[in-house]
Amino acid sequence: MPILPNPRHWRRLLVAAGALAVIAASGNWAERHELRTKTEGLRQAAAAHVLGLRGLVEKHDFLPHAASRHPDVQALLRNPRDAALRARVNDYFADLQATTGAAALFLVDRAGLTLAASNWNLPSSFVGQSYRQRPYFQDAVQGRRGLFYGLGLTTGQSGLFIAEPVQADGAILGVVVVKISLEPLQAAWMRGADPVVLRDNHGIVFLSAVPDWLFHAIRPVSAADLRWIVAHRQYGDRDRFYVLPWETETRGTAPAFVLHTRAENRRMDLLALDTPLPELGWTLTVTTDMKEVVQARQLALVLAALAVALLLLGVLYWRLREKRFIEQKTARIELERRVEERTRDLEEAHAFRKAMEDSLLVGMRARDPEGKIIYVNPALCAMVGYSAQELLGRRPPYPYWHPDDLEKQARESDEVLQGRAAPHGFESRIRHKDGHDVITMVYTAPLVDAQGVHRGWMSSVVDITAQKQAEARQRDQEVRLQRSARLASVGEMASTLAHELNQPLMALSNFAVAARALAVQSAPPDMLAGALDEIVEQSTRASEIVKRVRAFINPQRAQYEILDIDGVVKHAAALLMPELRRDGIALRLALDDDGARVRGDRVLLEQVLVNLIHNAMHAMQDRPRGSIELASRRADQGVRVTVADEGPGIPFEQREQIFAPFFTTRPDGLGLGLNICRTIVEAHGGCMTVDSAAGGGAAFSFTLPTVLPTAP
Structure with missing residues (x-):
């Protein structure tokens, strides 16, 4: 006769199975909840990125259409040998590029030859280059709007090309193309915590927050697609695109998927979401770390296990109390049986407790x-x-x-x-x-x-060994962050050198062009010698700027001397006089001429005045007949130097941040000039202020302490 299993054991197995099912269900619920939350966050992030991409394209989408309607553009396509007409179109494109922030604009005839471009005066000019093999040209010359992303054939820099046919009297005369750079968008992605990827319709990643993923494909590129890419040189000379080490995993019916990959020699488990951009033929992928999802599941499992354990302990305690109550009512004759049963129950409880302690x-x-x-x-x-x-x-x-x-x-x-x-x-x-x-x-x-x-x-x-190790890693991370801050300071100083050297280098270029023209025209020797002397002076000035910036970094190297402030002002004005005359701006000097003397570095103080006068000239670029006043006068124990212009002035809300690093209102500015000026003035023991009248005009002033003249 078979032995039937003990019902009590079955109940325990059922209870254990139920407890495990509850614990597993809690973990699964927490994981699904966290996945839904993360997926919603990815949707919002993708929407923001898509809005930014479409906004960038729509911002420049009108440019080729508007430029194609310009009469000079259509006239140049009819008369490509007209030099004056070509110059006007070049200037028109350069103004459009500077105003809109596009990377470049250029005009191509029906044969694919570039006639005019916004970068006509640069070594990497598109003028004279042929782009007939580019898809955007082929689409536009057939009357369609061309849209193409790839590396430039001339510059090698990537960008989005938008082409529009130039039509007149029912015929296509040529093509206007605008190039948009997406590199600032990629730089912003690289500063983010979660990777963002943009790929084309071939599956090739061309924009990525992870540099190792650039120009890799999510799947093998077909032979036909590869021939098309190589024929049109979409990505330069690249003819091979390795497949990314991506392993995808779907979780339920959610649109997001889990991405297992490697980047920067470490394994990454990411939750990813694809968003197609059909009008551009691209697919945007946004990701976030799966660590929080795993932690949520583990935490739910632990909490559920504790809750089930407490419930089982409560049930066990209730059962023991119930047995004790029943045993007290049992007759004396059943005492031995009761003791035996209770002993067995205690042994089982002890085994259960020991199993819990052991776990x-x-x-x-x-x-x-x-x-x-x-x-x-x-x-x-x-x-x-x-x-x-x-x-x-x-x-x-x-x-x-x-x-x-x-x-x-x-x-x-x-x-x-x-x-x-x-x-x-x-x-x-x-x-x-x-x-x-x-x-x-x-x-x-x-x-x-x-x-x-x-x-x-x-x-x-x-x-707590793992916790201590994590704290040690955090300290190491703080050290690396401090190192990054020092590297950022080095980068800012490099920007300072580039900004300060721009003026003498531009002067060198102008005087060199003048000297070459004098030499070709066989001008009098004294004029040629004067131009060459100016080149030597500006070269010496550039060298002095480098020395002074090094001294500015290390004050022990500074070359301070007793200076006549009016002499410094006059020399700075003389340096910029050719540019002022060229722009039709008058410079009025209002100097006290009372012999005020200061202790400072002549080159650095002259550079402050040059920067302030240049800013005034830029502020008056829409008023070429205006004037700039350069004044000096006594102020308490110092001398006050003021540069005042007749420009539009400075809005009140911008005065608090006008001296902040990298703040600028000019599209081509670095935002370092005024910050550098204030730093130099403060290094000389002075202070710098700005005033702006309600009717327009701005006045930048700095005050330096004067020194008493030494006895003869």
Whole structure:
């Protein structure tokens, strides 16, 4: 006759299975909830990126259409040999490029030859280049709007090309093309925390926050697509596109998918979402780290396990109480049976409790009042590397105490045994049996039996080695961030040199052109010698600027001297007089001429005045008949120098940030000039201010302390 299984065992199996099902369901629910939250965040991020991309394209979409209607553009296509007409179109395109911020504009005839371009005066000019093999030209010359992203054939720089046919009297005369650079967008992506990727209809990544992914494909490129890409030189000379190390995994019916990949020699698990841009033929992929999803699932599993454990303990406790109540009502004759049943129940409860203690991740250790170990659980044995047989009965010093901390651990052990344990626990370093160190937190409570007698001490030991390592990595990260800040300072100083050297280098170029013209025209020797002297003077000035910037970095190298401030003002005005005459701007000097003298660096102070006068000239570019006033006058214990223009003035809301680094209102400005000027003035012990009248005009002033003349 077969033996039937004990119904009690079946119930326990069902309870255990139900508990596991509840725990698993909690983890799955938390994971799905976090995935939904992350997916919604990805949708919002994708919408923002798509809005930015479309806005960038729509911002420049009108340019080729508007330029194709310009009469000079159509006239040049009919008369391509007219030099004056070509010059006007070049200037028109240069103005459009400077106003709109486009990378370039150029005009191509029906044969694909470039007639005019916004960069006509640069070494990388498009003028004279043939682009007949480019898809955007082929589409536009057939009367369609051309749209193409690729590397430039002339400059090698990537960009989005928008082409529009130039039509007149029902015929297509040529093509106007505008090039838009997406590199600023890619730079913004690289500064973000989560990777963003943009790929074309061939699956090739051409814009990415991860540089290692650029010009790689998400799938093998077909032979036909590869021939098309190479024939049109879409990505320069590249004829091979390796497949990205991407492994995708779908989770349910959510539009997002899990992306397993590697970047910068580390594995990445990302939640990704694709957003197609059909009007451009592109696909945008935004991602976010899966770490929070995994953490949410793990946390839900732990909390559910604790809740189920507490529920089971409550049920067990209720069952024991119920049995005790029933046993008290049982007759004396059933005492032996009751004792036997209760003993069996206690053994089962003890086994259950021991199984729970053995499954804990926290180490448990019990000691008697003299410090002898009377109980350890498997978690503690795994933490120290010693078996329970090796630890039970041992007295201090214990084998896992760290040899370098024996005195400290002996002192902490004595304080615990004397009842002076810290309620918030204490940190302790121990040595694993195999030799590696383990950092722990120890919490101790009295061990009291059922009769209320103190039997020893129970300690919970938590392994915090991973937490300590994470803190160490965070400190390393802070060090790297400080290093990045220093590199940023170096970059700012490089920008300072570039900004300050621009003026003498432009003067060098102008005087060199003048000298070449004088030499070709066989001008008088004294005129040629004068131009060459100016070149030597500007070269010396550029060298002095480099020396002064180095001295500005290291004040010990500064070359300060006693200067006549009016002489400094007059020399700075003389440097810019040719440019002022060229632009038709008058410079009025209003100097006290009272011999005010200051202690400073002549070149740096002249550079402050040159920058301020240049800013005034830019502010008056729409008023070529205006004037600039350059004045100096006494002010308390110093001298005040003012550069005033007749421009539109400075809005009130911009005056607080006008001296901030990289703040500029000019599309081609670096935003460093005024910041550098104020820094130089403050290095000379002075201060700098700005005033703007309600009717227009701005006045930049700086005040320097004067020095008393020395006795003869």
